[in-house]
Amino acid sequence: xxxxxxxxxxxxxxxxxxxxxxxxxxxxxxxxxxxxxxxxxxxxxxxxxxxxxxxxxxxxxxxxxxxxxxxxxxxxxxxxxxxxxxxxxxxxxxxxxxxxxxxxxxxxxxxxxxxxxxxxxxxxxxxxxxxxxxxxxxxxxxxxxxxxxxxxxxxxxxxxxxxxxxxxxxxxxxxxxxxxxxxxxxxxxxxxxxxxxxxxxxxxxxxxxxxxxxxxxxxxxxxxxxxxxxxxxxxxxxxxxxxxxxxxxxxxxxxxxxxxxxxxxxxxxxxxxxxxxxxxxxxxxxxxxxxxxxxxxxxxxxxxxxxxxxxxxxxxxxxxxxxxxxxxxxxxxxxxxxxxxxxxxxxxxxxxxxx
Amino acid sequence: xxxxxxxxxxxxxxxxxxxxxxxxxxxxxxxxxxxxxxxxxxxxxxxxxxxxxxxxxxxxxxxxxxxxxxxxxxxxxxxxxxxxxxxxxxxxxxxxxxxxxxxxxxxxxxxxxxxxxxxxxxxxxxxxxxxxxxxxxxxxxxxxxxxxxxxxxxxxxxxxxxxxxxxxxxxxxxxxxxxxxxxxxxxxxxxxxxxxxxxxxxxxxxxxxxxxxxxxxxxxxxxxxxxxxxxxxxxxxxxxxxxxxxxxxxxxxxxxxxxxxxxxxxxxxxxxxxxxxxxxxxxxxxxxxxxxxxxxxxxxxxxxxxxxxxxxxxxxxxxxxxxxxxxxxxxxxxxxxxxxxxxxxxxxxxxxxxx
Numbered sequence: 023x024x025x026x027x028x029x030x031x032x033x034x035x036x037x038x039x040x041x042x043x044x045x046x047x048x049x050x051x052x053x054x055x056x057x058x059x060x061x062x063x064x065x066x067x068x069x070x071x072x073x074x075x076x077x078x079x080x081x082x083x084x085x086x087x088x089x090x091x092x093x094x095x096x097x098x099x100x101x102x103x104x105x106x107x108x109x110x111x112x113x114x115x116x117x118x119x120x121x122x123x124x125x126x127x128x129x130x131x132x133x134x135x136x137x138x139x140x141x142x143x144x145x146x147x148x149x150x151x152x153x154x155x156x157x158x159x160x161x162x163x164x165x166x167x168x169x170x171x172x173x174x175x176x177x178x179x180x181x182x183x184x185x186x187x188x189x190x191x192x193x194x195x196x197x198x199x200x201x202x203x204x205x206x207x208x209x210x211x212x213x214x215x216x217x218x219x220x221x222x223x224x225x226x227x228x229x230x231x232x233x234x235x236x237x238x239x240x241x242x243x244x245x246x247x248x249x250x251x252x253x254x255x256x257x258x259x260x261x262x263x264x265x266x267x268x269x270x271x272x273x274x275x276x277x278x279x280x281x282x283x284x285x286x287x288x289x290x291x292x293x294x295x296x297x298x299x300x301x302x303x304x305x306x307x308x309x310x311x312x313x314x315x316x317x318x319x320x321x322x323x324x325x326x327x328x329x330x331x332x333x334x335x336x337x338x339x340x341x342x343x344x345x346x347x348x349x350x351x352x353x354x355x356x357x358x359x360x361x362x363x364x365x366x367x368x369x370x371x372x373x374x375x376x377x
Numbered sequence: 378x379x380x381x382x383x384x385x386x387x388x389x390x391x392x393x394x395x396x397x398x399x400x401x402x403x404x405x406x407x408x409x410x411x412x413x414x415x416x417x418x419x420x421x422x423x424x425x426x427x428x429x430x431x432x433x434x435x436x437x438x439x440x441x442x443x444x445x446x447x448x449x450x451x452x453x454x455x456x457x458x459x460x461x462x463x464x465x466x467x468x469x470x471x472x473x474x475x476x477x478x479x480x481x482x483x484x485x486x487x488x489x490x491x492x493x494x495x496x497x498x499x500x501x502x503x504x505x506x507x508x509x510x511x512x513x514x515x516x517x518x519x520x521x522x523x524x525x526x527x528x529x530x531x532x533x534x535x536x537x538x539x540x541x542x543x544x545x546x547x548x549x550x551x552x553x554x555x556x557x558x559x560x561x562x563x564x565x566x567x568x569x570x571x572x573x574x575x576x577x578x579x580x581x582x583x584x585x586x587x588x589x590x591x592x593x594x595x596x597x598x599x600x601x602x603x604x605x606x607x608x609x610x611x612x613x614x615x616x617x618x619x620x621x622x623x624x625x626x627x628x629x630x631x632x633x634x635x636x637x638x639x640x641x642x643x644x645x646x647x648x649x650x651x652x653x654x655x656x657x658x659x660x661x662x663x664x665x666x667x668x669x670x671x672x673x674x675x676x677x678x679x680x681x682x683x684x685x686x687x688x689x690x691x692x693x694x695x696x697x698x699x700x701x702x703x704x705x706x707x708x709x710x711x712x713x714x715x716x717x718x719x720x721x722x723x724x725x726x727x728x729x730x731x732x
Contacts (some may be wrong), residue, residue: 040444079389081478084550100554122546126546126670127545127546127640127641127670129640129641129669130640130668130669181544182541182544182670182672185540185541185542185543185544186537186540186672186674188535188540188543189536189540190479190482191477191479191482207467216603233589237578268501271663273659273660273663274659275663276659276662276663277659278672285482285484285485286484288483291663291666291667292667293663294668294669295663295664296660296664297658297660298658298659298660299655299656299657299658299659299660299662300656300657300659301654301655301657302654302655302656302657302658303652303653303654303658304628304629304631304650304653304654304655305650305651305652305653306631306652306653307627307631308626308628308631308646308648308650308675308677309649309650309651309652311631311673311674311675312646312647312648312649312675312676312677313483313645313649313675313677314480314485314675314677315537315674315675315677316675316678317484317537317541317672317674317675318666318673319541319666319672320663320665320666320667320668320669320670320671320672321667322667322669322670324667330530368710
């Protein structure tokens with residue numbers, strides 16, 4: 023079978039030939055439909071993040087997959103089931119985090135991540151995976167099932183942010199997404215279409231005309247150009263925010279978020295920055311956190327429960343949103359196009375097969 | 378009646394003569410037993426925090442009170458009930474925060490604080506207060522009832538910190554209090570005696586022999602001298618912490634806390650710093666928050682529910698702890714001693730009357 027693999031930091035992804043994998047006991051064999059591409063894939067490609075599987079000199083990419091069960095192999099799944107696989111796997115046998123269904127809370131060293139950290143990904147014509155990692159997707163959503171993983175990231179982040187406010191009356195009326203990439207935009211759509219937040223905003227640094235700004239407009243949100251209005255200036259320029267969702271990995275954003283938050287607000291952080299030292303008025307930020315009951319919550323990855331919630335969310339997001347969000351789906355013969363990045367691209371996927 | 382008042386920033390507290398207050402409808406008249414002194418009182422005295430009541434040139438101090446109902450004035454209270462008053466009051470009529478029982482979540486401008494912000498405190502022979510602000514205290518705890526307010530601050534902070542971890546399996550095994558003042562030590566006692574956390578630590582900067590270090594030792598906790606081990610060095614010198622409680626108001630501590638936390642840990646912030654700009658490796662801290670699912674939660678003040686929880690907690694704290702914690706209770710004739718600060722002082726109170 024064909025797979026898309028990369029030698030991290032040493033060039034572009036290429037198509038390689040691999041044997042169709044044999045499912046072990048408890049695993050099913052899945053025929054891959056589509057696999058999405060995101061910023062993490064680009065970080066893996068340039069060697070900035072992730073790890074090769076032991077003994078391999080190339081990593082099969084892809085952690086945002088949807089496929090069809092080809093061989094249930096004695097598991098509870100059925101041939102033809104449409105499924106999206108979770109990403110983390112235990113490194114050596116299992117551990118407490120996996121045992122209690124919280125692989126997303128495992129610390130470094132206690133997990134592998136398919137397509138990212140020490141395990142091959144899903145960008146292949148077939149993959150195997152333990153049945154409990156394969157989350158059912160309604161057949162009518164098969165083409166969009168590669169969005170389940172990114173949506174699950176936001177499901178987790180919002181679950182944790184809401185938990186941090188769960189002992190108080192908290193109904194966010196204003197919310198901003200920092201970042202107009204695909205994860206930011208899908209989160210903005212969730213704010214508008216699923217959470218029903220009254221006033222939503224999205225921060226970017228693009229000029230119109232731009233497809234991401236068009237989508238922000240069409241969602242009824244307000245676009246804020248970070249070159250004109252910095253995050254700490256947002257309360258004066260617009261309003262302070264009950265909820266901030268940081269999806270850029272810009273290192274200053276968590277600290278700026280404290281200033282952008284309304285009293286009792288919460289900032290959810292999912293972006294991953296590099297080291298960067300800078301000065302802050304730490305006293306003022308500290309005081310703001312305390313005197314206005316503010317919270318910052320970092321989250322990474324997602325578990326099966328978040329995938330299940332993401333499937334529900336995907337059914338609630340209007341078709342026009344996903345139509346605008348997914349700017350390209352490319353077959354294996356032109357898979358390179360799925361990795362191109364320019365201002366006309368929002369979300370892309372590689373298509374391996376159709377249902 | 379006699380009251381202890383101060384002209385903020387213009388000298389020491391003095392005894393003043395005031396009329397015994399008349400309870401309005403819905404209010405009870407309370408005969409004051411004891412009122413605790415804390416860091417906020419000292420900030421009010423030096424004019425660094427708080428606000429005079431409209432039309433007054435002096436503020437009656439005191440926000441940590443316990444008293445006995447003298448005149449229930451038609452409320453559900455009974456004469457002789459021992460009560461501790463909550464601190465916040467609505468500024469002009471009521472508002473949504475007070476209506477839903479969350480005055481502690483009111484933003485600046487939406488509350489007064491008795492003894493601190495725009496309202497006279499409880500350091501007087503009598504005070505009046507709405508019945509719903511008077512929390513019953515078991516008569517046998519009357520002498521320690523002035524600890525209910527500070528304990529309620531920690532009840533709220535821990536409630537919010539635990540809420541932030543409520544969607545995951547989270548049983549903190551290691552916890553540190555930053556600060557060995559009275560609030561820090563009472564929190565440490567709660568970690569040890571109420572929450573049953575296995576390994577507890579307390580950060581201070583005192584030399585032995587010192588009564589606060591003795592109490593830390595006696596609680597079975599580990600004293601960490603901040604002059605020898607900085608907060609970011611704690612994981613290497615001891616271990617990383619599931620829970621950090623910041624009670625000093627040292628501006629750098631929230632940022633240092635991110636480094637001291639174990640994966641999936643939470644930092645609760647209650648100290649209030651002044652402005653202070655400094656450099657941080659914001660990129661590394663941001664990444665730590667995200668990749669290890671860490672959270673920071675600021676909280677201020679407390680509501681009636683936290684006072685009720687604090688009464689329960691006070692019944693669980695062994696008598697030897699409160700004996701060691703309360704280093705001085707002084708009658709009106711020597712009230713100045715309650716405001717003295719030196720290394721032999723942990724917690725003091727002014728006694729107005731006995732039961």
